[in-house]
Amino acid sequence: MNLYRAIGSIGGLTMVSRVLGFARDMIGSRILGASHANDAFNLAFLLPNIFRRLFAEGAFSSGFVPLFSRRLASGGDKEAEAFSNEILSVFMPALLAVTLLFVVFMPGVLLLVVPDYADTPGKMELAVELTRWTFPYLLFISLVALLSGILNSLTRFAVAAFAPALLNLTLIVALLIAPSDKIEVVRYMAWAVLVGGILQFALCWVAVQKAGVKLRFGKPRLTPAVRELVILVLPATLAAGVYQISQLFYAYFSSQLGEGALTKLSYADRLNQLPLSIIGTALGVAILPAISQAIARGNEDDASDVQARAFDLSMLLTLPATLALVVAAGPIIGALYQGGEYSVEDARVTGNILAILVTGLPAYVLVKVLTPAFYARKNVKTPVRIAMAVLGLGIVANFVLIPIIGIYSLATVTSVSAWINFALLFGILYAKGHFRMPAWLVLRISKQMIAALAMAAALYGIRILAGDMFLGGVVERVLALGALVGIGGAIYFAVAWMIGGMDREAIAALRRKKPVQ
Template sequence: MNLVKAGGTIGGLTLVSRILGFVREMVFARVMGASAAADVFYFAFMLPNQLRRLLGEGSFSQGFVPLFARRIGEDGDLTDAKRFAEEVQAVFLPVLFVITAAFMVAMPLVVATVGAGWQDDPGKTQFAIDLTRITFPYLIFIAMVSLFSGILNSLTRFTAAAFAPALLNVALVGALLLYEQGGETTARAMAWAVLIGGVFQLWLTWHATRRAGLKLRFLPPRMTPRVKELLILMVPATIAAGGYYISQLFYAYFATRLPEGSFVFLQQADRLNQLPLALIGSAIGVAILPAISRHIGQEKHRQAANVQGRAIELAMLLTIPATVALVVVGGPVMTVIFEGGRFTEADAAMSGLVLSLLVIGLPAYVAIKVLAPGFFARKDMKTPAIITLVTLAIGVGINFAFIEEMGIVILPISTALAAWLNAISLYVLLHARGHFRVEGWLGRRLIKQLFCAAAMAAILYLLMGVFDDWFAAGAGRRIVAMGALVGAGAIVYFTLAWTIGAMAKDDILILLRKKKVSESPQ
């Protein structure tokens, strides 16, 4: 498998969606500010969206893709794989309707539990119930997107699945532009736009699946042995692959106990954190899972380890500088992107602080995405799930212990700490079982990448002093200053990385389409 090309395709199209997401957040901040209505919309969107992430990027994808890929014939015959997908669809769709209906009925209890801090404000609580009832059916559409995306990814057709999230952002930006008065009216319009965006995404992936030659029939729901196998894999995979997203549900619980606007600050920081996580971690994780599954199925364990090693190298090459840059310039980044309109300088500063703390765990979040497929491909969902539960419990315990004393900052700190404990535990177990280890070539490259990132950090600190006044000026000067920081940091890091061998130079040639890829390390 062309790992760099596949990861580049997924990452590139995901970048389009993320850029639209930033446009959405920029407009949202200026229209809504750090207001009560903004907090409620983020809450209403968060509940179905986190379940979507668990189903799409966690349990379903990690369980379905290996099983579907193994049913593709050596000659590319899709007959058995198609039948398996139809059996899954027949059970999956009714279950989604039941889950959604149950949540719609129980929404007052759900909001009272997750948003416990708002119980003293009946108006805010009721508005949260109303908006969440509008957004929650989004789960049906986007979970079905995960089914069609899993099929497309197994067939190494990554384009439609990677681009689909962009359609949600188009719908949300449209709502903001049509209802720019702010407050509850705009929040309600955006809630309906979430639902419309889900319809758009489902149509795109369904159409792409049909073009790939798979026209799934609607069968009566039946619990076949193959569906049972998937369900057995899904439960622990939900926990194993979705630890970060499960932690976001606890964010909601704690954020409602904090001052107004805390939800906004946390969601904005998460948006920046999600950019490299989606572009790098999720993209590479999606790309390598089918390859590792096929290698293991063919008893080619060395090749499976090579795929994972190269994935770690490529992921850290991009993640380490992103982490260092966001830690150093998190405040200015939030100022440039969000400050303006109803979003004040103090709001931007608080968002920047949360971001700088949250991204400390970014390399760990990405490493989890790359290491977990080493378990999933072997149908071992329980081990990563247990690790995630333990580390999640540690993080939640820290929040309970320090939320009153430290306020909002303890949430990103505990999340980052839990992620590092999770990633380290995954690697230690893979190493102990003989499935994967950091070999000498990989260790040397990671050390060189850290050195390059340290040099970049020094340059960024120097330039921060030079451009300090620019970030307090108008939008034009702020954009120029940020462009100078980003440009200088990228030039220093990648030039030094190329010079001292911190990257596989062949990967750059592959991205430029001047050389074919190999799965072996350089």
């Protein structure tokens, strides 16, 4: 597998979705502002995504992909197809049952999660209505996770990476055609979430069929394959459950911080998630099958090499993104969101949240890089224990810090927790001999840091020179952001290239479209 080309394919198409997501948020922020209607929609969008990550993307994929890859290698397409159908037949009714339960009992659920919404007339009722429309998205997007696992195992990354763009396209259409009333706007957006989930499912379903894997919804049976997956996934699901509980506390705390708090936190997190999704998620998706196959062959050296190259590539791309967002968080938020109903003060607070949140970005990405080393060895217990300990402490820390630093507590605790999580994962892999940072990797990351610092100094100068351009008209904002991204990127990669902060041979091989050995 050519790691650079795989990451380029996944990251590039993920970037398309994220750009559309920013377009969606830019339109939405100007129409809705930091209002209770926008808070209600962000909550309605958050809840199904919390359970999507719990039941699907993380824990499920980490167990499904190695098992599917193993059957593909040992028994060929037919055995892998049979395994997929056994899982689908159990996965589908379980998701349907969970979805129906939450839709029926949604008023009680939200009363537990965001009790303070009841203090604003109509806010709780609106949140319940919107969440009942968005929650069935969980069913379709979880099935998309299964289909994406099949496609990724077959190294067909493009469709799964592009699918989320369909959700953002439907949301943009909803914003453009909705009536001007804020309540009606968020209703249209909630309906669009459900439509987007159906479209993603349809796209991935067709892609899997074209890949030669014939799926069907059969009678659920607890076969040995299903039991094996459940045993493998259950601990990781428990770990994800702890994380999702922390996300529910995230919503709970935000409901106590006044109108617009959840909206500001959500907009800041969108920018933080951009490099995390493009770099971290793409790397995690790309290297899990490669590490699993290397370990299945008994080749630990190959597995370690994949891990080291992923570590190198992640830092090459993450370090500049981190420093750029720290230095220019305020101007970037102002250029993207300020205007219409989104005030100067709203943008200032959102920028501060972003600057704090991205200090943990390298750790977030490296956790994505290191975790597959555990999953590929069927060791999900260790990441579980670490996640439970770190996130449990994070919840306690928020209870302590919220009264002291308010909304900034959530970003601070999230960032610190990510670094603790990374340090523990790395320490255990090192102690077991599964991953050691070779000297070339340490030296290269040091050079990448030098290049990133040079870029940060240049960005600080651009920020001063650009002044109010970040808050000017559309043309001025585009020019100012273009200068930040273009000049900053050029300086970073030029310095990194000159001082040896990147793998020149790998990039040359990529340009020649030859695999990196």
